Amino acid sequence: MSLLLAIDTATEACSAAIWQDGNVLSRYQVAPRGHTELILPMVEKLLAEAGVSLTQLDGLVFGRGPGSFTGVRITLGVAQGLAFGADLPLFGVSNLQALAQGAHRHTGCASVLATIDARMGEIYAGGFTLEAGVMTETEAESVLPPTEFLANCQGQWQQGAGSGFVTYPELTARVDALCDAVPFPEARDMLPQALRDLAAGRGVSAADARPVYLRDKVTWQKLPGR
Known part of the structure; x- marks a missing residue:
């Protein structure tokens, strides 16, 4: 208990x-x-x-x-x-992990790219994969411009979540985003x-x-x- x-x-x-x-x-x-x-x-x-x-x-x-x-x-x-x-x-x-967990709660997806608008032309971003019911970091959290992130990230995700996708819609070229369902942790x-x-x-x-x-x-x- x-x-x-x-x-x-x-x-x-x-x-x-x-x-x-x-x-x-x-x-x-x-x-x-x-x-x-x-x-x-x-x-x-x-x-x-x-x-x-x-x-x-x-x-x-x-x-x-x-x-x-x-x-x-x-x-x-x-x-x-x-x-x-x-x-x-x-x-x-x-907070990025919480975004990924929220995406999993909404859709059951097992891998999520979580982003938060960091202002000043940058995003906070991290990749997470489901392990025993918990979204676990598989791509280290970082803060950087969206274009730099898109050029350097290696992971593949089923779903995206967070305000970074709202502010920088070009991120949806990498992954479909739950912008309306999971905008914030x-x-x-x-x-x-x-x-x-x-x-x-x-x-x-x-x-x-x-x-x-x-x-x-x-x-x-x-x-x-x-």
Whole structure:
């Protein structure tokens, strides 16, 4: 018997989900802004619906990136705060992996190219293949321009998913995309990997949880006159 709470705010979507002995309760809302105000009420409603408290959980799952820098930091900060208070282990799951898991949930496909619009003319991308019910990385996650990705990637995928395909439709020359069905990762699709990590004892303390940005530094433009 396992009880996990998952949260994610790393992209334009804000979501939370609870795994309760094989049953999944979830909330999902596309809201480019306001994640900070949305995520905790989602968590409170899910816990109330499940009839459990934070201290009864076996662990807390968070989208560890890649995604927007602010969104990833919000997810990590909320997860750490909840975990500190309830003395829970944390399990970070890739947002690209969650996209691939969502595509599998929708269509049953066994191999997925997952992409997230990284802004600045680039995408976050990774290839995943189904192993024992969990989408597992088979082409390393990276951040690069779509044209460079298309020129260098080696994998073959049954399906594509994520906002990278919306922003850069030329990617569909490589693979058919579920642009409408799976545009953003959902917290519920982080649960399969988290359950595997829970069984293997791979949780970390709140103090040791880390994000994965893929970009080493943020590129930004100064305001005029600065």
